[in-house]
Amino acid sequence: MRDNQxxxxxxxxxxxxxxxxxxxxxxxxxxxxxxxxxxxxxxYAHTGRAHVIGIxxxxxxxxxxxVNELAKAFRARQDAHGRPFQVGIVAVDPSSPFxxxxxxGDRVRMRDLAGDAGIFIRSMATRGQLGGLAEATxxxxxxxxxxxxxxxxxxxxxxxxxxxxxxxxxxxxxxxxAPGMGDEIQTIKAGILxxxxxxxxxxxxxxxxxxxxxxxxxxxxxxPTGTRAGYxxxxxxxxxxxxxxxxxxxxxxxxxxxxxxxETVATEGVGITALVDHIQHHRAYLQESGEWRVxxxxxxxxxxxHLLQARFMAHLAAxxxxxxxxxxxxxxxxxxxxxxxxxxxxxARMGV
Numbered sequence: 036m037r038d039n040q041x042x043x044x045x046x047x048x049x050x051x052x053x054x055x056x057x058x059x060x061x062x063x064x065x066x067x068x069x070x071x072x073x074x075x076x077x078x079y080a081h082t083g084r085a086h087v088i089g090i091x092x093x094x095x096x097x098x099x100x101x102v103n104e105l106a107k108a109f110r111a112r113q114d115a116h117g118r119p120f121q122v123g124i125v126a127v128d129p130s131s132p133f134x135x136x137x138x139x140g141d142r143v144r145m146r147d148l149a150g151d152a153g154i155f156i157r158s159m160a161t162r163g164q165l166g167g168l169a170e171a172t173x174x175x176x177x178x179x180x181x182x183x184x185x186x187x188x189x190x191x192x193x194x195x196x197x198x199x200x201x202x203x204x205x206x207x208x209x210x211x212x213a214p215g216m217g218d219e220i221q222t223i224k225a226g227i228l229x230x231x232x233x234x235x236x237x238x239x240x241x242x243x244x245x246x247x248x249x250x251x252x253x254x255x256x257x258x259p260t261g262t263r264a265g266y267x268x269x270x271x272x273x274x275x276x277x278x279x280x281x282x283x284x285x286x287x288x289x290x291x292x293x294x295x296x297x298e299t300v301a302t303e304g305v306g307i308t309a310l311v312d313h314i315q316h317h318r319a320y321l322q323e324s325g326e327w328r329v330x331x332x333x334x335x336x337x338x339x340x341h342l343l344q345a346r347f348m349a350h351l352a353a354x355x356x357x358x359x360x361x362x363x364x365x366x367x368x369x370x371x372x373x374x375x376x377x378x379x380x381x382x383a384r385m386g387v
Contacts, residue, residue: 041063054152057155057182058157079177085123085176085184085185087187087205090191090211096237097237097301098190100302104301109122109311110154120153121184122185124156124190203337207233210231213238214236214238214239214246214247233295235299238302239299240305244298252296
């Protein structure tokens with residue numbers, strides 16, 4: 036395996052605002068786990084400030100157009116020091132079956148953002164990864180964070196139930212629906228609503244908008260986040276309990292976040308200002324209630340588990356030859372050995 040190509044000059048250029056250095060670091064992170072590790076190690080102390088916003092939903096719901104409008108709306112706003120927000124966009128696209136690259140890599144739907152130096156757009160191919168996110172997405176988000184982007188928008192593939200993985204990366208999750216697609220019930224069945232901090236009914240100028248809104252409102256009403264042995268929050272598609280808050284309120288006695296429902300027509304910029312207001316309100320809620328810290332801890336736990344699994348599999352591949360693994364797989368398939376015994380043999384050969 037080649038040595039990583041992340042060096043001090045690249046890191047310094049990125050920290051000084053060089054877009055060329057930023058693009059080079061992201062390219063290296065995507066291509067090599069060694070480079071991803073080197074980049075995160077070098078930059079991690081400078082991360083933790085950006086607001087990471089995940090945008091997910093069915094194909095055809097208008098995610099790309101909505102991201103385009105959100106980026107422009109955030110650029111028109113300023114931080115506490117009066118500086119316009121810097122916006123990074125990670126667009127995770129399906130992979131080409133021929134090249135392995137992102138099918139929408141030219142970001143044709145975001146052409147009007149190209150002339151803004153305060154917006155950086157990067158397409159990433161899934162390369163077969165489930166969950167709507169490319170494997171290197173978490174590392175790329177950290178790179179953008181360290182490059183002083185205030186807002187990082189992650190647009191997922193829009194592949195269905197596995198989209199819940201976005202909740203492991205974003206602070207605020209937007210689930211996009213569009214009227215007339217007939218997928219409201221499918222979305223509900225897939226559990227997508229459980230990860231939504233904000234629901235967005237895009238293309239709200241369609242005649243069937245009212246029925247879509249009513250269906251989503253009904254499911255929000257039927258899906259409360261009641262508490263039992265502590266304060267519970269919805270995150271990563273499941274309820275998490277924060278011990279020691281039996282009154283059902285977040286730390287600091289803040290009321291629970293109620294999932295917002297917004298209507299937009301992204302092609303005309305309608306409803307975008309209100310949506311950005313809701314997003315910023317959610318960030319304020321996370322920070323004031325203490326839930327930001329809780330989510331960061333849960334995100335870190337998930338990332339550590341993923342990295343441990345990846346390192347274990349890499350070690351397995353290095354220690355146990357492929358031929359031996361294939362022999363065990365064939366033995367399990369032929370019922371000559373059970374899966375647990377096969378795993379025990381692999382552990383023994385690894386010296387674990």
